[in-house]
Amino acid sequence: MxxxxxxxxxxxxxxNEQKIAELxxxxxxxxxxxxxxxxxxxxxxxxxxxxxxxxxDLIICDWEMLPDDNxxxxxxxxxxRLKWRNAPPNxxxxxxxxxxxxxxxxxxYIPVIMLTGPTTPNxxxxxxxxxxxxxxxxxxxxxxxxxRIISIVEEPRDFITCSTYKGPCRRRTNAxxxxxxxxxxxxxxxxxxxxxxxx
Amino acid sequence: xSENIKLEAIVNVLRKKIGSGNALQDIFxxxxxxxxxxxxxxxxxxxxxxxxxxxxxxxAAVIGDIKPQQIYEATKSLKAQAEGLGFTFLxxxxxxxxxxxxxxxxIYSENxxxxxxxxxxxxxxxxxxxxxATLGKRERGKxxxxxxxxxxxxxxxxxxxxxxxA
Numbered sequence: 001m002x003x004x005x006x007x008x009x010x011x012x013x014x015x016n017e018q019k020i021a022e023l024x025x026x027x028x029x030x031x032x033x034x035x036x037x038x039x040x041x042x043x044x045x046x047x048x049x050x051x052x053x054x055x056x057d058l059i060i061c062d063w064e065m066l067p068d069d070n071x072x073x074x075x076x077x078x079x080x081r082l083k084w085r086n087a088p089p090n091x092x093x094x095x096x097x098x099x100x101x102x103x104x105x106x107x108x109y110i111p112v113i114m115l116t117g118p119t120t121p122n123x124x125x126x127x128x129x130x131x132x133x134x135x136x137x138x139x140x141x142x143x144x145x146x147x148r149i150i151s152i153v154e155e156p157r158d159f160i161t162c163s164t165y166k167g168p169c170r171r172r173t174n175a176x177x178x179x180x181x182x183x184x185x186x187x188x189x190x191x192x193x194x195x196x197x198x199x
Numbered sequence: 200x201s202e203n204i205k206l207e208a209i210v211n212v213l214r215k216k217i218g219s220g221n222a223l224q225d226i227f228x229x230x231x232x233x234x235x236x237x238x239x240x241x242x243x244x245x246x247x248x249x250x251x252x253x254x255x256x257x258x259a260a261v262i263g264d265i266k267p268q269q270i271y272e273a274t275k276s277l278k279a280q281a282e283g284l285g286f287t288f289l290x291x292x293x294x295x296x297x298x299x300x301x302x303x304x305x306i307y308s309e310n311x312x313x314x315x316x317x318x319x320x321x322x323x324x325x326x327x328x329x330x331x332a333t334l335g336k337r338e339r340g341k342x343x344x345x346x347x348x349x350x351x352x353x354x355x356x357x358x359x360x361x362x363x364x365a
Contacts, residue, residue, distance in 0.1 A: 005217045005226060017276060019249075020283040023242050030235035032226060057213050064279070111213070117282035117290070139285025142235035146227040153213065153223050 006032035014047040015062040044095025051106040063092040063116035093130040100131035131167025161190040260327035288342040296326040318360040
């Protein structure tokens with residue numbers, strides 16, 4: 001029974017719009033995930049608190065959740081290590097950044113799919129630099145969501161840690177690194193490779 | 200090293216839960232994806248009946264009953280929901296109002312207070328007219344020349360009533 005294989009994967013949906021969060025949850029249920037293992041958090045701060053109390057395997061996070069009363073608390077938390085100033089007014093990317101870099105992060109390696117309406121290059125770069133694994137453009141389409149999940153599970157990218165970034169490798173292609181880059185990487189970057197899983 | 204061990208455990212948990220013998224492509228069958236898409240289509244179909252609270256706020260604003268905090272919250276919700284469901288014109292017109300209102304409120308404040316002057320009320324009212332009409336027509340798409348004209352007019356109105364440098 002193939003569908004049972006997704007039944008014990010826990011998912012955290014972070015969106016301040018209850019209607020959209022419920023829609024994502026319903027779509028995930030139809031894809032085969034268990035309703036009882038999905039939780040909804042309405043902002044980044046609540047999501048971090050939820051992550052401290054429960055274990056999740058995947059996060060689906062909205063881009064724009066501001067303004068909300070928890071924003072101030074979240075930014076204080078997010079800035080505790082890298083002093084990520086000049087953040088645009090959203091807390092989806094800030095939440096992911098915080099999840100990746102914070103000393104108190106409950107799980108910095110958890111895969112994150114970011115839902116976003118704006119599709120400008122700056123938005124993409126910003127989400128990428130926050131440490132998002134996959135970006136899913138709105139409107140929500142079931143096959144797009146399924147493809148992002150497949151990508152995370154079947155083609156996981158190395159996890160990079162350096163002084164300015166922590167998250168999945170931002171290079172998606174297998175293109176050769178520029179001259180000098182491999183040596184520089186060895187000095188300044190910690191790369192954690194995903195193990196191939198064999199039964 | 201401890202990070203390596205932690206990561207390995209997390210990756211193994213996710214993959215193990217799915218099972219290495221099961222490719223996700225095989226789990227997300229065509230039927231399953233279609234059923235999931237059907238949920239989205241049903242939500243789109245029932246959408247306008249499910250947002251009577253939001254509709255009422257804009258209908259009240261059309262006749263001059265403008266409650267700033269209510270308008271702000273309703274606009275924020277409408278923009279996010281229309282964006283998620285792909286109602287392009289509804290998203291664009293609510294986004295126009297949302298951006299205008301963002302300039303009037305300190306989003307970093309825990310208790311944002313909004314007060315509209317006469318000009319601002321006019322901008323909000325005209326946006327509300329467009330939104331209320333769109334909700335009444337149940338416009339789900341991008342619209343045509345008329346809708347493009349409405350967006351253009353609203354943009355001009357915002358500019359007219361925005362002080363230089365504000």
